[in-house]
Amino acid sequence: MSGRSRPAPDRGRAARRWGADLAMGARFAVTGGREGWIRTTLTALGVGLGVAVLLLAASVPHLLNGAQERHRARAPVPAAHGAGPSDRSLLTAAADTAYRDLPVQGRIVTAEGPHAPVPPGLSRLPGPGELAVSPALGDLLRSPAGALLKDRFPDLRITATIRDEGLTHPGELAFYQGSDALRRPGFGVERITAFGDHGEPFRAGAPTVLLLAVSCVALLVPVAVFLATAVRFGGERRDRRLAALRLVGADRATTRRIAAGEALAGALFGLLTGAALFLAGRGPLAGISLFGLGVFPSDVVPDARAAALVAPAVLLCAVGTTLVTMRRVTVEPLGVTRTARPPRRRLWWRLLLPAAGVALLLPQALNGPGSGDAASVQLILGTALLLLGVAAVLPWLLDAVVARLDGTGGGSQSWHLALRRLQSSSTAAARSVSGITVAVAGAIAVQMLLTGSLSLPAAQQTRTAAWTEVDSYDGAVPTARAGQMSSLLRAAPGVRTAHALVAGHAGPARHQADQSTAGSGDDADPEPYPVTVADCATLRQLAPVGACSAGDVFLVAGPDDAVPRRGERLVLDPVGSRSDHRVPARWTVPRSAHRTPAGPERPVPGRTGRGLLATPEALPPALLPHADLTCLLRLDPHTPDAIEYVRNAAARLSPRTAVYRSGQAGPDEAAALVSRGLTACATAVLLLIGCGLLLTALEQLRERARLLSALDAIGTPRALLGRSVLWQTAVPVVMGLTLAVGWGLALGALLVRMANRPLRPDWWSILALTGTAAAVTLGVTALCLPLLWRLMRPDGLRTE
Known part of the structure; x- marks a missing residue:
């Protein structure tokens, strides 16, 4: 019995050792002086951006439910068949219109008694000649831009403003018009007794579920890749500090745990930063109207179950990514062997991810999308594995191409400097670009699915x-x-x-x-x-x-x-x-x-x-x-x-x-609307990843501060180093975009086959996405130049 009780103290000592090492890493993250705070701030900012996006994504169900509930609350409840007028009945007819491609929701009402139902958002019904309008419609009618629309309501007085509970979003254009011209039901006029027909809940069909699931995966997988990148900011300086710890007696396992503790502290600060960014952004969301849609700040509330998964997922991502990264780095007392030429990457295991994704999606592609939770999980997992396969294949492809470029000879000095940097450390470059690659590939796939599902047939586009x-x-x-x-x-x-x-x-x-x-x-x-x-x-x-x-x-x-x-x-x-x-x-x-x-x-x-x-x-x-x-x-x-x-x-x-x-002529308006919405979301994700790319580039420049100072001391022109930084960013991005376009077309073809729709790539949208990604790259390079000029000073060689 005594022998069996010994593992308990051993497990306790192991837990205390883990806790002490993680705490030491956390102290390094906040007590490392100016360098430590800068590194932690970069990590917290990168993780915070990703967390804010995840919290916003977790708020989508509550946001949609809120809009749907308000829409149902104002739906009329018809009177019983054959029922006559009463003091609690109301005659109403739809009067929807549009103004400069913006929908205007309208309804004409005539009370049949003193207790006629009042729509939500109003305290009383408008009488004949009166008009109750939403705040957005009221502002439009009072502005010069709404002069033509004002002519549509002659001899009507605005007597009330519809409150939030009667609108689906803040920018909705809606009105209730009082009238005495409605005499009896029929001819589009109906008698109702209440507002708030909740009826049966909306159930999306298989094509809609397929589109929504793939869109969510395509937009959130790049955020996950971005988070995995953000927790590794400052890796080179961290490894040199761990080498010093090895010199004073720490073993390799201890250094890994200390590194994990440092990443854990940065992720914790990132969670707080992300929560603060999310709360600060809820208010301005009410002032944003995109394609005639908007949100109320009260609806931007994360789902409790989804939000509860964000924190542990981010912390596990930070610790797991650090431990996996440290396995490829040998920290010795006198240095880090990562500075040597890295071993050749293996391709076979990287292809397992897309192969597994194809294996999950192929049955649905051959037999059509299934129904139920199991089919949805299979669809989401298969799409995510295919997109993650892009991030896995990109480092191998970048190494292979850069090695071939080295043997071509010729080229400018900036080109050779960039190639040598990529050959010595291509992992950081591939890691920073992988998010853009995944985002573009996913957006292209969803665009193809949208175009095939919602566009009009080609013959019908030009026939009328x-x-x-x-x-x-x-x-x-x-x-x-x-x-x-x-x-x-x-x-x-x-x-x-x-x-x-x-x-x-x-x-x-x-x-x-x-x-x-x-x-x-x-x-x-x-x-x-x-x-x-x-x-x-x-x-x-x-x-x-x-x-x-x-x-x-x-x-x-x-x-x-x-x-x-x-x-x-x-x-x-x-x-x-x-x-x-x-x-x-x-x-x-x-x-x-x-x-x-x-x-x-x-x-x-x-x-x-x-x-x-x-x-x-x-x-x-x-x-x-x-x-x-x-x-x-x-x-x-x-x-x-x-x-x-x-x-x-x-x-x-x-x-x-x-x-x-x-x-x-041209594609269906619904398809164009959804396509523009997806392009806007993909652009937002690309800008988010561009922020991470900028943080990565700034962190790498800071890591090379002494090298840049040495190059400046021997007379290297600043313009040459600026072009070198551009090549270092451009080469991985061009390769990543090339891989993303091919990968996205292949995934899109598989999804279109699954939905049994025609294959029609939207080349203009693909060009817009790749152009946005290229513009993000150029913007990141331009923003890095001020720090590059500042670091290129001989003072950087001074050591105290």
Whole structure:
């Protein structure tokens, strides 16, 4: 029994020895004089930047949930089916619009009783002629930039401001307009009894989960690489100090633990710095609006579980990275053997990371993305391993290329100085650039996935012409006012042509009589005939009608299309009339109707040009009260705000009209929006890594202060050393970007195959990312030059 109890004191002594060595390393980090504080400050700043980004990433779930909860809180709750007006009911209709590509969320309200529900963010409902606006919309309406938008709300007084609980983000443009024009439900008007329809939670589909997971991995893996780099600042001076400890009797294990303690202290200061940066940045986030989106500072709260993992992860990264690094360095009492030529790097184990990533992703690429937590973990782990493979392969590739460049001969003195520096210590260069390489590779892969998932097919991008469409659904503008709508919109500045049309349906009158007698359900109704009423100029845009005059009717049909017969009795808009219990109008197809075969599809958005086409003289639009009224416009491209004039004119007809831009050539707007957002995030990550690259470059210059002083003492020109620093930074970056582009294209092709989407690389985005990375490199070099000039002084050779 006594023999079995001996390991306990041994374990206790080992723990105390570990604690004492770690504490000694921590003391070195804070008591090493000016040099020690500078080194610790650099480490704390680098780790702090990474921690701030991780805390911000951990806040994304809470941020999205907050916006979603506020969006649900203002969603209307419909009244029970068949319920009439009461003192607690409200009539409302959507009145969304846009201003210079910014969405404006609007809603018209009419109270039916004194206790009608009030939307969140308001203390009372706006009355007729009153307007409640969000702070951003109020500021825009009061500014000169919102003069055109102000014309969209004539004779309305702003009487209230929507508070934060009624908005999804601070910069949202939203309003509630009081009105007495809403009479009854129907035609886009609904009766509600409350706000706050929480319903079923949103569940993203497999493509969305794939996109979100890959985006998070692509943006966070570079941050992890950056953290691993930041904890190794000041490595060369630390190793020389450990050599002195070896001289006084410390063994190798002790020096490793002391080095780990020093890195641990820097990481602890980094955690505090990161928390301070995160808290300081929450406020300014409210003033930032990107692509019409923003955040409330109260929503930027890290998820408790994710935040709890940040601190131990950073500390373990600091200790683990230091211990692994120290295994490749032999610290002896008289020096550090790392200054000798490093051994040749092995490639086989570096390829294991991407091979494992491919093995995890390949089943989903062949069979499609799976569902469930296991499939998500497999996707995230596989993508992370592939991206980490870039960081693992880069040092080997840099060594191989630099060794070949050494044998080429020729070149300037600055070029040779840079090569010798890279050959003597390429690890630091590869380590500092690996973050940029991983960031660019991940961003390229996600860009390819975005472009393939959200872009329009190539044939669809150029098939339609550029039209602007003004729609009045559910009788917002009566069909009898089609001519007035066309004239008003045609008079708007910047409108070249306007084509008004009424689109409805008709059914056989005989069948309707049978249905009313038999009382059968809607399931027995035949497919109704599409009916379009417009003037001859508009009909020619829709179908090959040929000669056309007032009073003409055309029956346009393809091989499989059904059209009414000449002389057939029709019931106009039977489904719509049934909704408000009106007797539908009846109309007979004239015997003079022209049968016309359908030709090739015309470049009119959403219009097939088939069915019954009639001029207003033959079929008055007022007989189709429930039909959709549309006006197709062509705008003058030389009038920048033509679309705003159109929206203002449409709002004078009815605030419930909708204005769309259709047929624009190029990629889908949603794809372009998400692509720009991803490019912005990737640029932010690149700037973060650029900060780390700058800290690394400054730390390396400080490590070489005596060497730089010696070069200055023997007359080396400063410009030559400046160009040498540029080459030292540029060579690893060029190689890293080349590797990142190839790696990102390969990973993107695998992800696109997994999503079963077409492969369409966005070369402009790839060029923008690589250009940003190159600009970061040049900026880092320029910021290093002042310290380089300062260190190149003979005073640096003095030793006390």
